[in-house]
Amino acid sequence: MSPGDTMIATPDCFLLVDPARDIVYASAAAESVLGWTPSDLVSRSIFELLPDFVDGPGGSPVTRVLAGEDVPSYVTRRRRRDGSVVNAAVSLRAMRSTRREVVGLTVIVRADSGEAPAPAPPPEKTPQVRGIDGAVYKAIVEAAGEGIAVTGTSGTAVMSNARLAELLGRAPAELDRTDLHALLGLGPVPSDFEPGPQHQQTSYRHPAGSIRLLHTTRTSLHASGEPRWLLRVADVTDARRTEDELRRLALHDPLTGLPNRQLVHDRLRMAAARQRRAASGWVGVLFLDLDGFKTINDTQGHAVGDSVLVEVARRLRRAVRSTDTVGRFGGDEFTIVCEQADEVALLRVAARIHEGLEEPIHLSSGGLVVRASIGVALSPPHDVADLLRQADAAMYAAKQTGSGMTSMAGTNDAPGARVLRG
Incomplete structure (x- = not known):
């Protein structure tokens, strides 16, 4: 099964933006996160969706990323279809050609940004987006700041991004034969679909010798009726250390x-x-x-x-x-x-x-x-x-x-x- 044949049931909304600042792709989660169907968003300007991008501090983050600048993730505002403006966490990353030229960018709008997102539509009602090939899905996954993998019933990776291999300190080929659920301390691979995302923080011994704190989210996927699980992994060691230090200073x-x-x-x-x-x-x-x-x-x-x-x-x-x-x-x-x-x-x-x-x-x-x-x-x-x-x-x-x-x-x-x- 190619990535283009799989609907990734992640609660985050993925967008692809071309150099003209127009949206050329929106994932199915756009409807639950933003209130727009993917087909409604395609060809719209990114500025219609995220109004404060135009006047952001230091210039528009979109313009800065398209110019080749690295912009850290940040909390901003988003405009839902009904006109309401709410907070969201946004990550931007440039897409580059083989000659390292910027040819577009990816936008990830996090659904878990401090408010309860609208429930995602059931898999059979999720709108499909036509014309998205495997290269686009690969670009989205590789642009994510988190480690991402899709596993089958054996727990080994059907697909994974480079960030996951980097976080775990292992070669991508090793992830293809390793039970990632066990490696991340998630326990055995579920025998059936789980009701909603499962979150867990685990101490992970990196092969380099350090102990890292990883936040893992496991989500059941509905792809052609075959059991699949999406694993999203973030290293929160530094964030926890900062949090602990702030707590210590306060007390x-x-x-x-x-x-x-x-x-x-x-x-x-x-x-x-x-x-x-x-x-x-x-x-x-x-x-x-x-x-x-x-x-x-x-x-x-x-x-x-x-x-x-x-x-x-x-x-x-x-x-x-x-x-x-x-x-x-x-x-x-x-x-x-x-x-x-x-x-x-x-x-x-x-x-x-x-x-x-x-x-x-x-x-x-x-x-x-x-x-x-x-x-x-x-x-x-x-x-x-x-x-x-x-x-x-x-x-x-x-x-x-x-x-x-x-x-x-x-x-x-x-x-x-x-x-x-x-």
Whole structure:
């Protein structure tokens, strides 16, 4: 079966555009994605379909691609046949002759661009486009930024593009004899058509040795009644790494790298939930404020103050248990969330902190000893939601007594904070 005899049931819309900016081919998915039948689109200008192409930043992406420029995929607007304008992800790629001259371009309009696309018509009602030969289908598949393969019941590739071989680090001939479903962690080849696209993210060990995160979409194809599956593979490793880094930056203090106030609250909520489920155990909080830190900033400058905060954070991490959370609450205030720690254990942590701070911090101006006031609160008897406030109040009681002191939050039975030596 040649590619020209197969209707690829992908949810993305493929368009071919000639140098005059006219659409010369539209895939069957055009109706579900754009609201136009393929025959309606042929001979229309691409600018009728994607109105903001004309005034796009830096000039029209279509014009830039036809001039030989590489344009990354981007989110733009598309105009449906009913006149509505909605967002879409668009990929453009130049088509070149054997002499590397640009002879047209491909446009891929993604159906999964943040909105639910209209349901695709059943296979038997999908409009056929006449006059499209195998070379056009090959051009579409090779122009896609994703790895693409069509497999049969054995899982081996009936056809695949060069991008898939590149992503998987394997020769195209190897893909023709490899069960791609198993290789991509999709499990066995289905015994029947699946209802709708199946999405999955899998860690893939590239032959070069790196671990890549691949997003794979498997879609049942209806081609001459024979079981076929379309596999679309995208490498999302860098996107996930960027996402993880943004999440880390949002939840951690940029100076010390410690969890910030938001993450400390989250860790405390999680500890409270575990305590409620177990109906036993303790959750403790230490609230720490550096003594005289404002004087350090005022006399030696904020750069020295930042160095002190970084070193204090390092020593706090060293003084606590591996299961405890050390966070920077803001300024020169730090918090420590401890689970399964009674009063004795919490006071031992406080003592280790005081001991760790006794060692001078070496700065360009000489050694500097920093002390801290520490407030401690425990649940029970206090409510977990109130622990931070109780520990903060106990810290102020310790600070009023002197430098380098620890105070335990009072209870109904013993009101008033108990101030202890550091």
